[in-house]
Amino acid sequence: MKLVGRYEVGDLIGEGATGDVYKAYDPRIDRVLAIKILKAGYRQNRRYTARFLREAKAAGALSHPNIVTIYDVGEVDGYPYIAMELLEGVPLETVAANGGLETRQVVEVGLQLADALRYAHSMGVVHRDIKPSNIMLVNGGRSVKILDFGIARVTDPDGQDADTLATQIGQVIGTPRYMSPEQVLGQEIDGRSDLFSVGAVLYELITGAKAFSAASPISLALQITQADPPPITSLAPDCPKGLVFIVGKLLAKRPERRFPDGGRLHQALRKEFDALRAESLEAGGAAWRLPLQARVMLIMALATALALLLATAAVLDRQYSAMRGMAVTSGSAIAAFVADNAGLRAADNAALPPAQRDWVPLQAFVRAAAADPNVRGVTVVDADGVIEASNDPALLGRRYLARPGEPVVDRGPGGLVSTQALAAGRPAFRFVRPITYAGRAFGKVDVMLDASALGAAATLSRELLLALAAVTLIVVMATSYAAARLFAMPIRRLKAAFEEAAGGNLDFRISHRRKDEFGELFDAFNRFTAAVQAELDRAPAARSARPATHPAVRVEATPRPVAPAPEDATRIEASDAGPGSQVWRERWTRVVAGGARRRAPAAIGHGS
16 A cells, blocks of 8 residues: 555554554645554444544544644545654653653653643543553653544533444443543443543553553453552552542542543642642752751751841942942042142242252152051152152152053042052052142142051951851841741641541540641641541441342343444443442454354352
C-alpha cells in the first residue's frame, strides 16, 4: 500500500489494538503527518467502521495543546483512516519502563492529562483507552499529548451515546489493564472511566509497577472490579501522601467515589504541585531536623541580619556623604580665603617685570596658614604657571603640574576638589581654586587638607552601628526563640492528642482556657472526636436493627447467543443474585480458523 487517498504512506511507526500507524506525506499542503489505518479484523465489521469514522470526526473537532491534532478522517477503497499530527517524542510507556519519572514530573503529567480530559469530556468525548502507550512526551519531556481518540465514545447533549452499538451491554473496547470496573463490566461509562485509567497510569509512573498485573483476562477483570492494587506506600515510600490520596481516589471501584471530572482532578493536582514546590523550598530546614523554635530563630535571625546589613550600609553611606560634604565646604572656604588674600599681591606682581615682583609677604602668609595641623600643604601659582609661594621651599620656582589621576570629588566654577592618599595611607582633600582680582585671573592656589578626622569619624560611626545591629540581632533571636517555643508547646499537645485518637482512644478531650487560634484548634479537635465517637456508637445499633440476609451464590453455565464481536473483544457482565451478593458471568468469543467459536469458563460466583 503506497497511497491512501492523496496521502503517500511510508514506514510503519506504530501498532495498536485497532489500527496501524504509518508515517505519511500530504503533497497538497506539503506536510509530513501520521496516518492510522484500521486493521483488517475491524474493517470487516461495517457497523464498527461506520462508528469509527463518525466518532473520529467528532474527536477531530477537539483543539487542545495536550491532545494530538486530527487533520482528516475518511475511507478509501475500504481502508478507514485518520490523518493526524506527527509527533516527535517518547511514549510514556517507554519512560515508565526505563524507571519512570520524578514525583514532580508525575504531577505535571497528571495536570496536563486532567486538563485535556476536562476539555474532551466537556465536548462530549470520552477517550476509553487512556494508557501509557497512548500518551506521548514531547518538547523535551515538558508536555504530553494524548493519542488515539479512534475508539472514543461521543455522547449527545442529553448524555446518551450517539451510536446504540457503543452502548450495548457487554460491548467492551479498550486495553483491559487500564480499563475502569464499569468498562470491564460493559456498563454505561462517562468521563470518570477515563479518570480511573489516569489513576492506573499515575500509579505505574509512581511505583514502576502495573496497578493490575494478572496474566489472564478473567483474573485481570476480577482484579480490576474487586481487588485494590498494592499500596503505593509499600512500593514508593517517598511518594507524598497527598498524591497517594489522589491516585487512590482515582482508582475507586465506584465512579461516584472518584473525582467528578477532570477539572476537579486538575485542582487537586495543582494543590499537590504547589505543596511539592513549597516542600522543595523547605527541604533545607527539614534536612537539618531542627526543632520549630530553632528554625524560627534562624529564619528571623537571617531576615533581621539582612535588613540590618542593608540599613547600616545605607546609613553609613548617607552619613559619610554628609560628612564629606561638610569637609568639602569647609576646605573650599579655606581655599577661597587663601585665594582672596593672594589676589591683590598676584595682581600687583603681574603688572611688574619678573625681576621686580615681590612674593615675600605671600610666602609668609602661606607659612602661617600651613601651621594649622589639618593643612597638609599650600601652594600659590602665578599667571605663568610658576610656583611663587609654598610651605615646601623645594617647590619654589618650579612649574605647577596638575594631577589628572586623582579622584574628583567636586568640580565647579569655584575650582576643583579631589582626593589624594598621603604617606601611610592617610587620606587628604586637594582644593585647586583660581586667583581672581577685578574679574581677571592671576594664577591659582592649591590647598591640601588632612581628611583623617573624617575617616576616623566614619569608622567610629560604622563600629557603633554594627554594635547596635549585633545587639538588635541578639534581641530578635532571643525573642523569636521564646515566641516559637510558645507556639511549639500547643502544637506538640495537639499532635499528642491526634496520636492518642489515632490509637483508638476517643474518650478524652483537650482541656484549655486559651482564647487564641490554638484554642479554636483545640475546640475543633474536641468536636471532631465527639462526632467520631457518636458515629461509632450509632453503628452497632444500626447493624443490630438491620434484617438478617443470606447471600446466595448463583453460578450459571448455560450458554446463550452472543453477538459477533471483533477479534480479541471481551464481554463481561454482572448481576445481583440476592441481597448482599454479586454474580459474575463472563463470556467472550474469539474468531478462529474456520469460524469455530470457543467459550471460556461459564461464570465465577462470589458470595459468603
